[in-house]
Amino acid sequence: MDLSLAGEKSLLKLNELEELRNDAYESSRLYNEKTKKWHDQHKRNKSFKVGDKVLLFNSRLCLFPGKLKSKWSGPFVVSKTTPYGSFELDADGNKFMVNSHRLKHYFCKEEVGLIECLMLDPWDPKPPP
Template identity: 55%
Template sequence: MLLAFRTVTKPPIGCTPYIAVYGKACQHRSEFRAQSLLALKHTNFDVQTAGDHRKVQLNELNELRDQAYENSLIYKEKTKRIHDAKIKNRVFNVGDRVLLFNSRLKIFSGKLKSRWSGPFTIVQVFPYGTVELSQNSGPNFKVNGHRIKHYFGGDIPTEVVPDLQTFPKDN
């Protein structure tokens, strides 16, 4: 599993993690024997030439890592641009009516139960997105501005009676 992760090209860096660490492609066991015989055939026993070749390989590895780092920065910038484009800039003013997202409902949620409660009235808007809400019964409370949205409907009746109709069963 780890070998599979290390040998698959990752889009953010533009290469495999194995190549970014070792500077060359991973050789699988089936390829290893043939590659080792080929390497023995082309082995250069001159120490000076082998040292120079290794220095070139290390420089290429540094260039590869620099390129992977630049690719990751470009990928992060693009991802941030896409994320920021989806963020809605909401402006809340004192007296606006809003609905509050109930994040705790995710644990015990019913399929058709709404996660929005309210409406509440904005009493005060603080810097950095904090909003103080007032409710009809109970004290005022502060919430993060990302958890609320504008409420455009009319008044919600206090007692909701479902309008159920029964139809005779077809035989």
């Protein structure tokens, strides 16, 4: 086997691998641009005013997994806003600053209706009248 021929083949394979790597980088860059464009189009800016009721995302609850455990705590009242997207919340006299990414609006009715519960006995042999 000719060594110069083997050297040329290995150089061609290296060049081919380099082209594949560059194509992968280009494909990744295009995908990231499209994803960012889609995300920016569907992004909703949250705006809170002083006096709004909000819920706070508690990220520390992720350590204790539970399907039915809510990760939102509150409601809290917005007491101060800043131009940089952080808000001061008031919780029974305690005030603390929070980023707007951890907040969502709290919507509630002032009056909560009564819930009626009707127990059914599946083992009742008598048919209903």
